Amino acid sequence: MVATKDVKFEFKRLYKYIRDDVDLEWVLLNCLIAGSLIYGKLGYYAGVIIFSAVVLIKIFAKNLINSIFTLKLALETEGNKIYLSFVFLNLFMAMLLVQIDYSGFASFMVLVVIRTVLGIENMYVQNLILTDLIEGLYNWGETGDVSSLASKKTLESAKFLNSIKEQISESVDKKMESEYLKTELITNISHDLKTPLTSIVNYTDILGKKDVMDDEAREYIKVLGRNSERLKNLVVDLIYASKTGSGDVKVEKSFIDFNELVSQIYGDYDEVLKRKNVEFVYNYGSEEIPLYTDGNILSRIIQNLISNAYKYSKSGTKIVANTKYSEDYVFFSIENVSDQKIEFTEKELFNELVKSEKSRTTEGSGLGLYIAKNLAEILGGSLSLKMENDIFKVILEFKKDLS
Template sequence: MKRFLDKTWAKCAAFFLTLVFGVLTVLGGVGVAALISYDVFLDDGAFARQSLYENRCYSAVDHADSFLRGNLANAGLLSDADGYDYSNIENSPTAVPGEESIPSFLKELSQDFSNEFTLDGFGCHLTVASDDTGEVYLENFALTYTDKPLYTAQSTRLYTLSDGSIYALTYTVDLLQVETAPTYSYLLLSWLTEHTGLTIFLTALFALLALFCFCFSMASAGHWAGHEGIHLTWLDKIPADVWLLVLLCTFFIGWEAFYYEWGRVFFCAALVPLVLLFLCAFAAQCKAGTVLRGALIGRIARFLWRIVRAVFRALLHTLVRLPLVWKTALVGLVIAGAEFLLYINDFYRVRYGVFLVMKLIELLAVLYIAVSLRTLQKGGEKLARGDFSSPIDTRYLLWDFKRYGQELNDVQGGLEQAVQEQMKAEHLKTELITNVSHDIKTPLTSIVNYVDLLKKEDMPSSAAREYIAVLDRQSHRLKKLTEDLVEASKASSGALNVELQPTDVNVLLSQIEGEYQERLAACHLTLVTQPPAPGTMIQADSRLLSRVMDNLVSNVCKYAMENTRVYVTAAVRDGQAVISFKNVSRDELNISPDELMERFVRGDASRHSEGSGLGLSIARSLVQLQGGTFALSIDADLFRADIVFPLI
């Protein structure tokens, strides 16, 4: 069977046979329906035969009744109120003047009656008798012993005479078997009645053959010789909805054009091939999967959907890009316009319940906006404080609030990651500096020790003693630089242990004056101290604070102008103790305070003085570890360093 699916001749034959067997099936179905309507399957055709015989008998009675009424009317014996039109009756006898009795008049019509209703013309024996007396007035011919009636029927008809009386006649019809050809409907129904089983068998057979040919047409749709898979011809490419539209339009136009019954039947029969052709094309489209994609309505719908989607996306994009203020203003304007329209139409006065509900909804919306803004505000405050432990919960936020919350969480995550990476880098740097310093420290200690041994030896040459002095000075300088590197690294990374204890600022200034006065005097500098009020206490680590003071004094000795004063003052301002170091710089200060506190930055650009450039940076880190602040200020040649601690 599969090898015939792509054959053109097989397709055409199946198409034609489907139509032929379909027509035969319909005709057989009509015949079976007629048999069912006459109860053939219940009484073996008795009712059908009776109906056929009765129709013929009563048809003969109607003809005889029309014949008599016409003659009675022409004779003036029938009243006008009888309501029968006899204008077209010919060959009637001459009207009888005056009133004559009906029996005598009917007997005069016996010859005309016999000539009118012959055996060959009507195939039945017909008598007309009085309904009261039973006297026979008219008979078309006499029955013989060989005549056997198939069916006998009687019918009584009433006649209104000219004098107003009512006369009744009884018609008796005996249906006889004659040689004349009956009507086609009589022959067809008679054949169906006699061949009921054959009719049903042929109808079922034609239906199965029509179904087989139809299924073959559907299966072969889309298969063509020379093409692999499903191939659509120009007929198959016509959209299914266009097919349906053409068929429906054709049907309604034809239905209105052929208004009589048989015309509509023939028109519908002529439309069947087009319907079958559409089904074949539809089957091919289903196999190719182009029914919805190729439909004209689908194409129009997709085109309109693309337009609507583009407009919606453009509007949505515009609304999303609008600032929150403009969005709020737009929503408020829409709400105000809607309420204004409702107000001018007296809607609120009639529907005050709706007004209360709308205001309640507006209140809830405002409360939600306030809660959302408060949530974002708390998140921003935590972020400003450096608290990265709790991100903003955006589960209950909507629209722009949700987007802003996510952006704040992204910023928080980025900052947290940056801080972690910075801490990791500082930790790695501290480890690197510590390891390198440790590796340098071992050979450096050996150098320092051997230089000390060489200093104890007697050197005959003054140049050798000078070289040893240089070695001693530079080795100690390198040792100090190594120690500063380690300390700066630990201080900046917070790796140092801090033991905060209450410290009296007055005692601290007394220690500074006692420890560094001689050292400053050796640098030709005069120390001036100005202690604060008694009882000024701060929380500090004395060991770390001593190192800060040592670095500041060392910085003063290196860069202060000789024969000037160095001021170390302490004062209380805004609940804080401020310790200040002030001196006049020997060289011009063409550098900012922030740059001075960076590592390896020195006040003299020529770097002719000894120093590592780490002193101020170490001092700031140590002060910050103790919870204080360290600040520098420069005013022309005046250098000032402020250490601020909160009072306790």
């Protein structure tokens, strides 16, 4: 009884396989080749009979059209012109099958060659289908319907690739949500810190102007004022870093002159540069360099670059800024001689809060380059670094966008 059930189960599996998983070209060729090996010339007739039975099964299952490999190739020639050459080749081989003499060994060899050619065609088609699926995964495009030419194994691979894509998409969504929540948390906390900090800064300023106060108290007030102002700047940088990191910065463009912008900014640093005995040199190719961009964002970038150069420049050296331009682009560079050995890579320096142990005792948040890079990208530009020995150079590139 158990054996009978097993036989029925195997017959059902065979029937399902013939109905759904095999194309008629392979059935015919395999039946003819196997029949000739077992029964010789009579085997060809047996192969044709078996093939006819398979055709009847396909007709009964209403799956005949979907089981002709050459027809499916013809229907997909619009997507790939090579399929059309395969169609003509297969029709030519079908004519050979009809015309060859099945009484000799040559006919067997012709069948083997045709079977090999069809196998190569199928291999090419399956590889092409998988390549398209992988490119869709890489390009993050929408998942389309898998080609009707796909084999069972290719369909399994397609399901596996789609599963990977869904997992990656889910992972990216979770990461983006996490980054958004982190940005919101930082922004909210920073805003909460700004309110008491503003009060501390204001009342410190008021206390500093009182006449009745001994020298020690005045010194304490100065320290309190200096550090509360520094803390306020750190909080502002933290908020800005959070916003620029998430791209949450509104861009409002207008026409500005780049040289005028740079001159105004480095003029603000004239006093502190003199105190540190650092000279600022600005070289430019034209008196006017018109731009259509967000002046506030670009100003913040230049401020951060000059500030970064000033903070870490060696006393008695020069900060050299250069502006070059083409019809469509402006290239601004600023370089300084570092007061300490540069031990970070470009990637590390663009990360958040990267500061050496020595620089942690100086003013600044360590977010300047990180913010500048994010803002440059928001404006459609780029920021890069070049470091050689103690020379530190930053290159800013962005579009004029005068069109």
